[in-house]
Amino acid sequence: MGDNVYPGNVLLCRQLCISDLVLVKSKSSLSQQYLATVIEWTHRIGIRIDLVRTSGTSQRQKNRIELPQKTVELVRENSRRPWANSHHKQEKGFINDIEEISMDSQKSILIIGAGLGGIATAARLAYQGYEVTVLEKNAAPGGRCSQLIRDGHRFDTGPTLFLIPEVFEATYASLGERMEEHLDLRRIDPTYQFHFDDGRKLAITADLKAMQEQLEAIEPGSFDGLLRYMVEGHRHYSLAVEDLAGRNFNKLSEYLNPKNIGLLFKLKGLIKHYNNMGNYFQHPYLKAAFTFQDMYLGLSPFDAPSTYSLLQYTELVDGVWFPMGGMYCIVESLVSIAEANGAQFIFNTPVKRIAVDNGRAKGVILDDGSQINADVVVANADLPYVYRNLLPDKAPADRLDRMKYTCSAIMFYWGVDRVYPQLDTHNLFVARDYRASINRVFKDKSLPDEPNFYVHAPTRIDPSAAPQGSDTLMVLVPAGRLKEKTEQDWDLFRTQARSAVLERLSELGMADLVDQIKFEVSYSPRTYKRMYNLAKGAAFGSINHNLLQVGYLRPHNRHNRYRNLFFTGGSTHPGNGCHCSGNLSP
Numbered sequence: 001m002g003d004n005v006y007p008g009n010v011l012l013c014r015q016l017c018i019s020d021l022v023l024v025k026s027k028s029s030l031s032q033q034y035l036a037t038v039i040e041w042t043h044r045i046g047i048r049i050d051l052v053r054t055s056g057t058s059q060r061q062k063n064r065i066e067l068p069q070k071t072v073e074l075v076r077e078n079s080r081r082p083w084a085n086s087h088h089k090q091e092k093g094f095i096n097d098i099e100e101i102s103m104d105s106q107k108s109i110l111i112i113g114a115g116l117g118g119i120a121t122a123a124r125l126a127y128q129g130y131e132v133t134v135l136e137k138n139a140a141p142g143g144r145c146s147q148l149i150r151d152g153h154r155f156d157t158g159p160t161l162f163l164i165p166e167v168f169e170a171t172y173a174s175l176g177e178r179m180e181e182h183l184d185l186r187r188i189d190p191t192y193q194f195h196f197d198d199g200r201k202l203a204i205t206a207d208l209k210a211m212q213e214q215l216e217a218i219e220p221g222s223f224d225g226l227l228r229y230m231v232e233g234h235r236h237y238s239l240a241v242e243d244l245a246g247r248n249f250n251k252l253s254e255y256l257n258p259k260n261i262g263l264l265f266k267l268k269g270l271i272k273h274y275n276n277m278g279n280y281f282q283h284p285y286l287k288a289a290f291t292f293q294d295m296y297l298g299l300s301p302f303d304a305p306s307t308y309s310l311l312q313y314t315e316l317v318d319g320v321w322f323p324m325g326g327m328y329c330i331v332e333s334l335v336s337i338a339e340a341n342g343a344q345f346i347f348n349t350p351v352k353r354i355a356v357d358n359g360r361a362k363g364v365i366l367d368d369g370s371q372i373n374a375d376v377v378v379a380n381a382d383l384p385y386v387y388r389n390l391l392p393d394k395a396p397a398d399r400l401d402r403m404k405y406t407c408s409a410i411m412f413y414w415g416v417d418r419v420y421p422q423l424d425t426h427n428l429f430v431a432r433d434y435r436a437s438i439n440r441v442f443k444d445k446s447l448p449d450e451p452n453f454y455v456h457a458p459t460r461i462d463p464s465a466a467p468q469g470s471d472t473l474m475v476l477v478p479a480g481r482l483k484e485k486t487e488q489d490w491d492l493f494r495t496q497a498r499s500a501v502l503e504r505l506s507e508l509g510m511a512d513l514v515d516q517i518k519f520e521v522s523y524s525p526r527t528y529k530r531m532y533n534l535a536k537g538a539a540f541g542s543i544n545h546n547l548l549q550v551g552y553l554r555p556h557n558r559h560n561r562y563r564n565l566f567f568t569g570g571s572t573h574p575g576n577g578c579h580c581s582g583n584l585s586p
């Protein structure tokens with residue numbers, strides 16, 4: 001087993017079964033925290049771990065050593081699931097505030113929007129006995145988490161990565177249900193296949209041996225960098241969930257206090273994520289592969305705080321999952337639970353205004369001028385849009401307008417006449433000049449000449465997504481959001497994005513793809529604005545998640561003036577992502 005020693009005292013032992021990892025404790029001893037975290041997260045991804053003492057003994061003797069008590073405690077400590085811990089704090093969230101209001105015998109609740117945030121809120125409130133009505137402008141529920149079916153091809157139009165299953169588990173549990181009875185989840189491993197400009201690939205996998213071989217081939221010593229990066233990600237994840245994302249803030253003092261200022265440093269809030277990568281990897285491919293995910297929050301990795309290393313951590317450790325039948329199964333199951341508890345969903349019904357009077361929301365006014373009254377109104381429609389278009393006060397709308405917004409995307413949904421084995425379930429294509437490509441999106445709010453992009457091919461995990469012998473491909477090209485003052489030619493950007501994607505895919509031997517596309521549907525930021533009323537067409541928020549726009553500093557879940565008006569969804573606390581909208585903001 002001595003043939004395989006790598007920097008960082010980590011030995012992958014060939015004699016053990018494939019993914020087992022042996023940590024070798026040597027003279028340059030590993031810190032307790034490092035040991036504890038690596039042990040904990042390798043256990044969670046199903047890898048057995050042995051500690052072997054090498055210092056002063058021959059490796060042949062390889063005496064197992066007892067874990068020091070401090071490390072055992074740290075492992076135990078690390079194994080606490082932060083969302084589970086934070087759950088009791090949710091109880092202080094706005095559902096409790098609604099309960100306070102309902103003590104005054106108020107019972108009816110109107111929800112504007114049937115996105116995941118609106119549906120999950122409806123389900124919870126209906127389960128608690130309220131009379132809930134959901135008004136949705138579109139013909140079906142789901143909002144950004146929608147579904148498109150054509151000629152036997154089934155597309156999830158938005159989310160494709162099911163992350164942090166425990167959050168969904170908590171949502172179903174809060175409705176008296178078990179997630180497993182509603183969702184048939186499969187773990188996607190490798191999570192992604194990265195494609196770099198020189199044709200090299202990197203499959204991000206929980207199989208550490210495979211991971212080690214790939215990383216060391218790109219940059220010797222980088223596997224140790226990954227282990228250390230995961231330790232940091234674990235720390236950020238636990239701290240952020242317990243102390244920021246997983247709780248509600250009712251007062252500024254709860255957020256801005258000495259403890260949380262300390263947290264800012266612990267979470268590397270002031271260090272840019274991409275710059276921080278130099279502590280772990282030197283190769284630009286690896287820096288890109290482990291920062292790319294910031295764009296899911298609509299942030300540039302060159303501006304995002306290092307805090308968001310928690311994303312890569314949770315993807316690798318908690319896994320990326322997929323519900324058989326598609327992400328839309330989440331929407332369908334939560335709607336059916338809400339309806340079973342008495343909630344009513346009304347579609348094709350855009351709300352025109354929220355009726356306010358005397359410091360209270362009275363109900364909503366519809367397009368035809370009719371008014372529906374309610375004791376409580378919950379807005380799931382994008383928060384800046386609600387302030388600007390549905391409420392009378394212009395000053396708060398102007399303030400929201402000055403906040404920072406996420407990027408957007410050009411999307412292609414292709415029904416394809418053949419299957420391309422070159423593609424995995426999730427494929428990420430990294431541009432030659434990663435930084436320049438990202439800057440064009442975030443700084444110029446435009447489309448890069450050579451974009452980074454993502455291709456989702458769901459039939460690799462779920463053959464029911466396409467007719468046999470065909471493929472269902474979804475392509476996401478990150479692009480700028482809508483600019484207020486300058487003209488942008490989105491038709492031109494769309495054509496350019498299409499050509500760039502097809503050209504890059506042709507390098508993979510998919511040159512005939514252009515002729516195999518049976519039909520195409522595409523979205524631009526204008527679609528996001530028109531279809532879902534997302535402010536500035538910013539698809540991943542809309543308000544972004546820089547550290548000045550999270551926690552108490554994010555627009556609140558409860559209106560300051562109309563105290564019976566609440567908000568849920570991507571632009572309020574905690575923010576973007578199915579797990580956020582689907583669970584926590586209530």
Ligand SMILES: Cc1cc2nc3c(=O)[nH]c(=O)nc-3n(C[C@H](O)[C@H](O)[C@H](O)COP(=O)(O)OP(=O)(O)OC[C@H]3O[C@@H](n4cnc5c(N)ncnc54)[C@H](O)[C@@H]3O)c2cc1C
Binds near residue numbers: 113
């Ligand atoms: C392309 C893309 C990919 C994504 N990928 C992932 C992923 O892989 N994993 C993940 O976790 N998250 C992902 N997300 C984010 C995720 O989709 C969102 O966080 C989540 O779906 C947002 O739900 P929501 O309820 O906050 O808002 P929305 O989905 O925007 O719902 C708001 C609803 O309000 C309705 N509405 C608006 N105005 C009115 C009105 N006046 N009257 C009535 N109804 C109105 C809208 O039609 C909409 O249905 C992705 C998003 C996009 C765009």
